[in-house]
Amino acid sequence: MPAGPVPGPAAVVGGEAAQQDAASWSPSTVEVERRAYRRSRATRSAAVSAVSTVVVLGVLAWLVTHSEGWPRVQETFFSWDKAVSSFPAVLKGLWLNIRLMIVCGISILVLGLTLAIMRTLRGPIFFPLRLIATVYVDLFRGLPLLLLLLLLGLGVPALRLPNVPTELVFWGAVAIVLSYSAYVAEVFRAGIESVHPSQRAASRALGLSNGQTLRHVVLPQAVRRVTPPLMNDFVSLQKDSGLIAVLGATDAIRAAQIETASDFNYTPYVVAGVLFLCLTIPMARLTDHVARKQGWHGAGGAL
Amino acid sequence: MTSESATTPTGGAAPDAPLLTVRGLRKSFGEHVVLHDVDLEVQPGECVVLIGASGSGKSTLLRCVNLLEQVDDGVITLGGLDITDPRVDADEVRSRTGIVFQAYNLFPHLSVLDNVTLAPRRVHRVARAEAERRAMAMLDRVGLAEKARARPDDLSGGQQQRVAIARAMVNSPQLLLLDEVTSALDPELVGEVLDLLRDLRAEGMTMILSTHEMGFARNVADTVCFLDGGRILEQGAPAEVLGAPREPRTRQFLSRLVS
Ligand SMILES: Nc1ncnc2c1ncn2[C@@H]1O[C@H](COP(=O)(O)OP(=O)(O)OP(=O)(O)O)[C@@H](O)[C@H]1O
Numbered sequence: 134m135p136a137g138p139v140p141g142p143a144a145v146v147g148g149e150a151a152q153q154d155a156a157s158w159s160p161s162t163v164e165v166e167r168r169a170y171r172r173s174r175a176t177r178s179a180a181v182s183a184v185s186t187v188v189v190l191g192v193l194a195w196l197v198t199h200s201e202g203w204p205r206v207q208e209t210f211f212s213w214d215k216a217v218s219s220f221p222a223v224l225k226g227l228w229l230n231i232r233l234m235i236v237c238g239i240s241i242l243v244l245g246l247t248l249a250i251m252r253t254l255r256g257p258i259f260f261p262l263r264l265i266a267t268v269y270v271d272l273f274r275g276l277p278l279l280l281l282l283l284l285l286g287l288g289v290p291a292l293r294l295p296n297v298p299t300e301l302v303f304w305g306a307v308a309i310v311l312s313y314s315a316y317v318a319e320v321f322r323a324g325i326e327s328v329h330p331s332q333r334a335a336s337r338a339l340g341l342s343n344g345q346t347l348r349h350v351v352l353p354q355a356v357r358r359v360t361p362p363l364m365n366d367f368v369s370l371q372k373d374s375g376l377i378a379v380l381g382a383t384d385a386i387r388a389a390q391i392e393t394a395s396d397f398n399y400t401p402y403v404v405a406g407v408l409f410l411c412l413t414i415p416m417a418r419l420t421d422h423v424a425r426k427q428g429w430h431g432a433g434g435a436l
Numbered sequence: 437m438t439s440e441s442a443t444t445p446t447g448g449a450a451p452d453a454p455l456l457t458v459r460g461l462r463k464s465f466g467e468h469v470v471l472h473d474v475d476l477e478v479q480p481g482e483c484v485v486l487i488g489a490s491g492s493g494k495s496t497l498l499r500c501v502n503l504l505e506q507v508d509d510g511v512i513t514l515g516g517l518d519i520t521d522p523r524v525d526a527d528e529v530r531s532r533t534g535i536v537f538q539a540y541n542l543f544p545h546l547s548v549l550d551n552v553t554l555a556p557r558r559v560h561r562v563a564r565a566e567a568e569r570r571a572m573a574m575l576d577r578v579g580l581a582e583k584a585r586a587r588p589d590d591l592s593g594g595q596q597q598r599v600a601i602a603r604a605m606v607n608s609p610q611l612l613l614l615d616e617v618t619s620a621l622d623p624e625l626v627g628e629v630l631d632l633l634r635d636l637r638a639e640g641m642t643m644i645l646s647t648h649e650m651g652f653a654r655n656v657a658d659t660v661c662f663l664d665g666g667r668i669l670e671q672g673a674p675a676e677v678l679g680a681p682r683e684p685r686t687r688q689f690l691s692r693l694v695s
């Protein structure tokens with residue numbers, strides 16, 4: 134930076150002129166034509182995608198509904214009456230999934246972030262913390278979730294320890310949190326390590342402590358970067374919350390199973406599937422939207 | 437607009453077809469209009485220098501010429517072809533122009549050599565050996581042949597800048613855009629880059645560059661354009677614009693630089 138060029142009053146004048154100009158400006162004929170062309174291209178792309186979607190879906194639907202076994206499949210999986218009659222029970226079960234998801238989701242984020250920070254701490258004093266975090270991640274990421282669920286959900290209550298909850302759902306949730314936080318810790322750690330060292334250097338140079346650097350510079354960038362993969366894990370969590378059905382808790386899947394038991398009509402499973410989609414799809418769209426609005430992806434610096 | 441002074445390339449070049457013309461260029465970011473009605477002509481072999489305060493729109497103008505920004509209005513032609521037309525293949529246009537960014541923008545995951553050979557190999561489909569031969573010749577020219585295997589992060593700012601110049605030059609572009617290429621360099625290296633750019637110009641390379649260094653502008657420019665608040669307020673030979681500016685605003689800007 135050469136000494137001197139201070140954007141003084143003149144720059145302000147430029148700004149005002151810009152405002153006036155913005156109000157009075159209308160596009161030239163060339164620009165109008167260019168916009169019309171871009172619009173026509175956009176319309177064409179939209180039309181092409183609409184037509185190709187309709188054709189592909191139409192062909193698929195035709196193939197399925199004209200297959201030999203379709204009438205039987207339709208009756209056992211897509212029976213409207215059965216769907217209506219099983220809906221309340223499945224929805225009630227889903228409420229358990231939703232609560233589990235929220236409680237587990239928050240616990241997983243907190244535990245996962247803590248573990249990730251523990252693993253990225255430098256210096257010999259932190260060795261025990263790093264070791265604990267590493268062992269934890271290796272252990273709980275390596276064990277199948279189903280095994281954890283059975284061990285904790287059936288094993289721990291059987292110990293009859295005093296002052297320890299014995300509810301199945303509680304231990305199911307603990308198993309899910311243990312397993313998922315190990316995965317999420319690794320996602321966070323990847324994010325933390327992807328922040329360029331020069332960012333730490335700039336922050337330390339401003340006098341921020343190591344902790345402040347982590348809190349105000351590194352983590353905000355890391356979290357933004359890993360939001361899409363985290364979303365992925367949460368969609369997966371919503372589905373895996375159904376695994377506590379193995380402990381006998383009545384979640385949406387278990388409720389659907391109970392409904393099917395009476396007449397071997399599998400429509401309740403389809404109802405449960407549709408309800409799960411109703412949860413996950415809006416959440417995915419919402420994060421996409423927020424991320425785009427905040428310019429989180431690929432927001433580069435100045436030129 | 438304010439300035440109607442025609443571009444007058446020095447060196448007595450006949451006013452044949454300009455390589456680049458910019459007519460009525462306008463660019464805004466949201467409500468903020470960054471460039472207003474900019475007109476510019478660049479003859480083949482000419483070196484145009486953009487000066488002006490920070491935020492006056494120099495980088496934005498260069499980015500528009502390289503189609504890195506979509507313009508709001510106006511027409512830019514390169515070699516007679518309207519490149520602002522949405523029907524034009526922007527990648528093809530960009531492969532004919534080289535740009536060196538203010539912040540270098542080297543690819544940190546590639547070695548210096550791979551940074552330079554990326555476009556020849558992937559865009560122009562040059563064989564690896566040939567691309568590396570050309571790249572090494574270019575790196576040698578900017579004095580960095582021995583750093584070919586290094587990573588950009590391991591280089592000094594000035595070295596990164598020279599790699600960026602080599603990367604832009606290796607495609608033999610028709611037009612070279614340089615955004616404050618000397619701002620990170622020590623005076624000795626500024627001299628080196630200046631020599632490099634002078635050599636390039638002597639070979640007939642057409643260049644547009646932005647700078648805050650008036651000595652550099654005076655040395656290398658055929659035409660100097662003074663940008664203020666997104667308008668070209670004054671343009672002409674360096675002796676005129678820098679030596680005897682007509683606009684009070686230009687005088688003010690230059691006097692502040694000297695003091
Ligand atoms: N992507 C963007 N979004 C919004 N505003 C932008 C963007 N890029 C540039 N601007 C604005 O445009 C104006 C001109 O920016 P530009 O980078 O062209 O200035 P400059 O003349 O190159 O300045 P400097 O000498 O500091 O490099 C500035 O006010 C800047 O804030």
Ligand SMILES: [Mg+2]
Nearest residue numbers: 494495538615
């Ligand atoms: Mg700039």
